[in-house]
Amino acid sequence: MNEATFRQQFQRWIAAEQPTFETGKGAFLEDECLHLFSTLALTAGLTIYRSKRSADTFKDGSKAVTKQTALGYTGLSRDNLRQQFGNGYAKYIEFLRTHNYLQVYEFYDKEGLISTGDDLFGVAPVKRNYSYKAKGHKKANTGSYIGKNSSSSEQGMPKHYRLHNDHALPTENGSFDVLYSVEMGPKYSHKAHRYYTKLKDQTLARRAGFPKHRQVLAEYVDTLVRNVDFEDMEAWLRTTTDQMQDMPPVWSLYYVDLLRQGIIQYENLSCGFGHRLHTPLTNIATELRRFFKVDGSPVASLDIRCSQFVLASYLFEYPEQCYQLLTADGDMPTATVSYVLDTLHAAYNADPKIRQYCHDVRTQDLYAHTAAELGLSDRGTGKNLWFGAFFSMPGEFEHTKQKLRPLYGTLLDVTSALNGPGEGDTEKRNLMPMMLQRLEQQLIIEGVAARLLDAGIGPFATIHDSIHTNATSVDAVISALQATYTDAGLPVPTFKVETEDEQGAFIKQLIEPAAALVAVQASIEVIVANP
């Protein structure tokens, strides 16, 4: 690598591309670019570029200059890059790439998309270094000690050569002694492989502490995130007009690919509060979820309508049945469960409007119904209204609760009291969300998912109150859902089944066991009334 060549290429690039830098032309940033490249080269070659600190070891014991972060092996990743140089330097990546100093890989490799799912963690990632879009304009404020070797007592570059000052002067022979060619593939693969082996062991060890079927659900998620239809997803991201919030399409693709590679991996197989199971699939944007294929076939999902509020109606109306479910795992004091259920059931008996709520929430779309009754603009507003009011304590969302009082009476006063602190206490108890989430998970994971696993159905994924699976398993999921609720002595809730045909069109189907039941009862009454 010759410095003169580098400078020449950079100046040509500036002239041809006319990149807009903070300085307008960016000419005097040339040295910064050179310095960036030097450090990239050093990082890639693991050449010591820091002073004595380079002998440091990281907490994980690695002695490399580069290190592992939450985003995986980040020798040249945007994280390290930004930390080292600030966002402003990312723009030079394009120059380095166009002149083949750096290789920037595509977002995903078509050949590597298909995973058998045999190995939970798949092949160690080889592809690194995604194209980078600068987001900020911050100038670098940190630098490195150039030209000083490890354990050397000789003078390094003086401090004023650091990035925020004039720097990057050539050495006597006219070229930077710190420039090396960048070869990224094998080394990164090796490091990454080591890292993911370790991560795999840690993850499996952690999983072993959870119930078997939750472990299996986690393994299913491993399979699903490695079976993404990237081509369809990219096509969809390119054509869709309404971007998901501010998230650029390219980031979605990048993020999903990170999941596929195992670079981003997180899971909470049972959160302490509500025993919910959190995986990347529960958090991914809803619209992207359908690209996570179970076996390459169209996806399907089963979603309980207004699940939490339907469950709330069960707490009011079916205390014995709920008691069984809530005390099944022994995680909650039975006295607390009894207290909540007794309180709610007493209110249910006392207030006909609470009984009206229990009827409404099971027979119609609560959010839309409320929106219509209160003259709100749309269903979403009704939903936000309920979520705010239902999980609040006394003194919060009072205006909302006031609006709902004519419809459902003392309902929200009762739930608010249970969410607020107990007598002589100041801590919020949040008993409603806790009970609802635990009830929900007892039914969905310990109930529906466990049944499906026993029946050998899979893979599928639970997303708190819905099931993500393939079209051929839909009937089994419906059966398991109905059996679970029936066996628990609870009414089967209304749920939506969403499937996708071969052309990619969506078919939504609403299944209303409760409404059917009401209709049957009504007809019985009619028959009785007209003998």
Next chain:
DNA sequence: AGCTGCGTAATGCGTTTAAC
């Protein structure tokens, strides 16, 4: 209400450096 993620800024601590 809970759980995640990312991005940024601030902070803490031990070390290194520049300036006196």
Next chain:
DNA sequence: GTTAAACGCATTACGCAGCT
């Protein structure tokens, strides 16, 4: 030689985003 500033790196906090 001493001292104050600067630095590397880890951690933390916060606000935004997403999901149910």
